[in-house]
Amino acid sequence: MYANLPARRRAAAATAAACALATVLAGCSGTTKDSEEKAAASRGSGATADPDAPLRKGLKLAFLPKQINNPYEKIVDEAGIAAAAEFGGTGKEVGPSDAGASSQVSYINTLVRQRQDAILIAANDPNAVCGPLKQAMRKDIKVVAYDSDTAKDCRQLFINQASTEEIGRSLVRDMAEQIGHQGKIAILSATQNATNQNAWIRYMKDELTKPAYRKMDLVRVAYGDDADQKSFQQTQGLLQAYPDLKGIISPTTVGISAAARYLSDSSYKKKVVLNGLGTPNQMRKYIKDGTVERFSLWDPEKLGYLGAYAAAALASGQITGAEGETFTAGELGEYTIGTDGEVVLGPPAVFTEDNIDDFDF
Amino acid sequence: MPTASDTAAGRPHPEQRPGGRSGGSSGGRPTRPGPAGRVKGVALRWDTVIGILLTAVFATGLATTEGFADPGNLAFALNDIAEVALIALPMTLLVVAGQVDLSVASVLGLASALTGALWEAGWAFELIVPVVLLAGVAGGLLNGWLVTRIGLPPLAVTIGTLALYRGLASVVLGSNAVTGFPETYARWASDTTTLPGTFLPYPVVLFLALAVVTGVALHATALGRALFAIGAQEEAAYFAGLRVKRIKLLLFTVTGLLAAFAGIVFTLRYGSARADNGFGFEMLVIAAVLLGGVDFNGGKGTLIGAVCGVLLIGVLKNLLTLNDVANEVQVIVTGLLLVGSVLTPRAVAVAAERRHRRAAAATAAPPP
Numbered sequence: 001m002y003a004n005l006p007a008r009r010r011a012a013a014a015t016a017a018a019c020a021l022a023t024v025l026a027g028c029s030g031t032t033k034d035s036e037e038k039a040a041a042s043r044g045s046g047a048t049a050d051p052d053a054p055l056r057k058g059l060k061l062a063f064l065p066k067q068i069n070n071p072y073e074k075i076v077d078e079a080g081i082a083a084a085a086e087f088g089g090t091g092k093e094v095g096p097s098d099a100g101a102s103s104q105v106s107y108i109n110t111l112v113r114q115r116q117d118a119i120l121i122a123a124n125d126p127n128a129v130c131g132p133l134k135q136a137m138r139k140d141i142k143v144v145a146y147d148s149d150t151a152k153d154c155r156q157l158f159i160n161q162a163s164t165e166e167i168g169r170s171l172v173r174d175m176a177e178q179i180g181h182q183g184k185i186a187i188l189s190a191t192q193n194a195t196n197q198n199a200w201i202r203y204m205k206d207e208l209t210k211p212a213y214r215k216m217d218l219v220r221v222a223y224g225d226d227a228d229q230k231s232f233q234q235t236q237g238l239l240q241a242y243p244d245l246k247g248i249i250s251p252t253t254v255g256i257s258a259a260a261r262y263l264s265d266s267s268y269k270k271k272v273v274l275n276g277l278g279t280p281n282q283m284r285k286y287i288k289d290g291t292v293e294r295f296s297l298w299d300p301e302k303l304g305y306l307g308a309y310a311a312a313a314l315a316s317g318q319i320t321g322a323e324g325e326t327f328t329a330g331e332l333g334e335y336t337i338g339t340d341g342e343v344v345l346g347p348p349a350v351f352t353e354d355n356i357d358d359f360d361f
Numbered sequence: 362m363p364t365a366s367d368t369a370a371g372r373p374h375p376e377q378r379p380g381g382r383s384g385g386s387s388g389g390r391p392t393r394p395g396p397a398g399r400v401k402g403v404a405l406r407w408d409t410v411i412g413i414l415l416t417a418v419f420a421t422g423l424a425t426t427e428g429f430a431d432p433g434n435l436a437f438a439l440n441d442i443a444e445v446a447l448i449a450l451p452m453t454l455l456v457v458a459g460q461v462d463l464s465v466a467s468v469l470g471l472a473s474a475l476t477g478a479l480w481e482a483g484w485a486f487e488l489i490v491p492v493v494l495l496a497g498v499a500g501g502l503l504n505g506w507l508v509t510r511i512g513l514p515p516l517a518v519t520i521g522t523l524a525l526y527r528g529l530a531s532v533v534l535g536s537n538a539v540t541g542f543p544e545t546y547a548r549w550a551s552d553t554t555t556l557p558g559t560f561l562p563y564p565v566v567l568f569l570a571l572a573v574v575t576g577v578a579l580h581a582t583a584l585g586r587a588l589f590a591i592g593a594q595e596e597a598a599y600f601a602g603l604r605v606k607r608i609k610l611l612l613f614t615v616t617g618l619l620a621a622f623a624g625i626v627f628t629l630r631y632g633s634a635r636a637d638n639g640f641g642f643e644m645l646v647i648a649a650v651l652l653g654g655v656d657f658n659g660g661k662g663t664l665i666g667a668v669c670g671v672l673l674i675g676v677l678k679n680l681l682t683l684n685d686v687a688n689e690v691q692v693i694v695t696g697l698l699l700v701g702s703v704l705t706p707r708a709v710a711v712a713a714e715r716r717h718r719r720a721a722a723a724t725a726a727p728p729p
Binding site: 068092094095096097098100101102105106107109110112113114115125126127128130131135151 | 427428429431433434437441538540551553627630631632633635637638640641678679682683685687688689692
């Protein structure tokens with residue numbers, strides 16, 4: 001009685017396959033990357049800004065960090081939420097517990113349904129969040145990226161924590177001051193193809209070509225791959241290869257703390273200057289024991305604060321996100337929007353023994 | 362393979378596992394409970410419970426949560442689990458046959474990475490799709506081959522290939538993210554493009570169509586009966602003349618194919634091809650299938666249950682997120698549901714068995 005069943009089975013399988021293929025191939029029109037790029041849509045905002053408009057009361061801001069429970073982002077977001085209260089609005093932080101490329105998407109959908117006035121996002125992937133953010137903007141929800149940008153046409157503003165150029169140049173300036181403008185220095189970076197690291201190093205090298213630094217010599221760029229152990233060994237290697245090394249710049253939080261740990265236990269302590277980008281909680285010990293005199297990073301509280309005011313200015317119609325518009329960010333003062341909707345927080349914050357206890361992140 | 366007539370006498374078949382769920386017989390289940398179990402069991406069948414739960418959660422959403430009933434939101438909520446849903450279909454068949462494939466999310470990631478790499482290399486998208494699907498077939502074949510020819514347990518094999526395929530994905534694309542896929546296809550996968558007159562995005566429409574096909578295959582064909590037989594007693598199925606190895610190889614291959622297809626959908630939906638796409642999805646897929654009452658030991662389950670399991674996970678996630686329930690709590694809720702889905706039917710079965718034994722003892726004992 002089952003004799004005809006294999007045929008039915010084949011028919012079912014064929015139906016399934018046909019179903020899948022038909023859908024996949026629907027609209028088959030020879031699409032390649034090039035033809036698609038040519039069809040790229042142009043963007044433009046029809047709205048006009050009214051710089052004198054007051055900040056609207058009762059604005060609802062939502063912060064969407066890369067992942068919740070990240071101590072650094074918590075500080076940024078809480079400062080933003082506090083800022084929202086300052087101008088009579090409300091803020092909240094929602095987000096995924098993993099920093100996967102797509103995990104923020106369902107949160108954006110939710111914020112759209114909840115009719116927030118603005119979404120502030122630190123994007124895990126610049127493009128994966130793009131579609132839903134565009135949907136949000138179509139529903140007149142303002143979108144501000146902070147800390148980590150989205151694709152340019154998927155947000156109105158990007159709050160950049162510090163300009164790449166400023167970080168590179170100021171790290172060299174600080175180091176020169178600490179070693180009296182002369183001697184051999186080295187850089188301990190993360191991975192060889194880390195975009196932000198390489199951009200900073202490019203500006204460091206450019207700064208070093210200035211006459212003021214002619215007695216300084218960059219002997220090597222070492223790579224610790226953002227791994228603690230490897231960074232530790234690379235520091236060791238640098239000091240063995242260049243016994244007269246005067247300073248190390250490590251623009252990575254993993255690298256600088258590993259280098260500090262090595263220095264603090266070695267005879268090079270207080271003889272070799274270590275500077276770079278680190279977090280106060282990682283570096284507090286080495287500031288206190290004198291291994292490190294100063295290091296930098298941006299102030300995450302100011303980043304959140306500025307983000308909240310920028311979002312409020314957008315939602316109140318003070319600005320549209322166009323280059324050259326200005327707005328006032330509470331006690332931080334006035335900011336001007338740069339190219340591609342970028343707003344730079346300012347020069348990096350420098351942490352020393354005097355101020356490090358004011359920070360907890 | 363025990364047949365219906367073996368067990369219709371009202372006694373559990375000797376081969377019935379003690380943990381076996383008593384319940385109805387849809388889908389050619391090899392075992393039937395005693396009459397008492399059947400009466401109680403119909404109402405308590407786990408896939409029915411999940412169906413009711415899904416309806417309840419949905420109704421709660423409609424009644425209490427602003428924005429939930431919005432067609433845009435429903436489209437989003439469904440599309441958000443489109444890939445999990447697509448992979449859950451072959452996974453249901455695998456689990457019914459007592460197998461499992463942990464490498465599905467890695468195949469998805471590999472498919473995404475391949476799509477990105479080939480697109481970046483300037484290939485036509487219409488050419489990329491079949492090549493990527495073939496890669497998925499190859500991945501599935503390797504899994505199936507290792508399981509059937511070398512005789513390794515599927516769990517061990519696919520834990521290995523889980524790492525292998527994810528590793529290959531990283532080799533193919535590194536830490537790059539490729540974007541800018543053709544608008545025609547990206548729109549097809551988006552939740553804003555729906556079947557005219559409905560809130561169903563196309564990946565969901567495709568899923569529903571495939572679910573019907575899979576449901577028929579599982580519950581109304583000889584192949585489906587073979588899967589239940591293999592899951593219940595592989596050796597018995599073999600001696601009953603079923604081509605166990607060939608069927609298993611086919612299952613793993615189809616799973617690889619659909620996982621690769623889900624990888625393409627994922628890539629288009631997010632507009633971002635990455636090697637780490639869908640990381641950890643295998644657990645979500647298996648959770649959804651088990652939640653739907655498919656027995657991890659094989660031999661029992663319904664496709665409609667698995668589909669309800671997938672939908673429940675999706676709707677619940679959407680509803681909790683809309684109510685600002687923290688992600689950790691969402692994970693706990695899903696975990697509790699899953700534990701419940703495994704525990705409840707067992708508890709019901711044990712209770713039914715005790716009742717049955719007591720009843721049998723009462724009839725056997727002569728009156729004093």
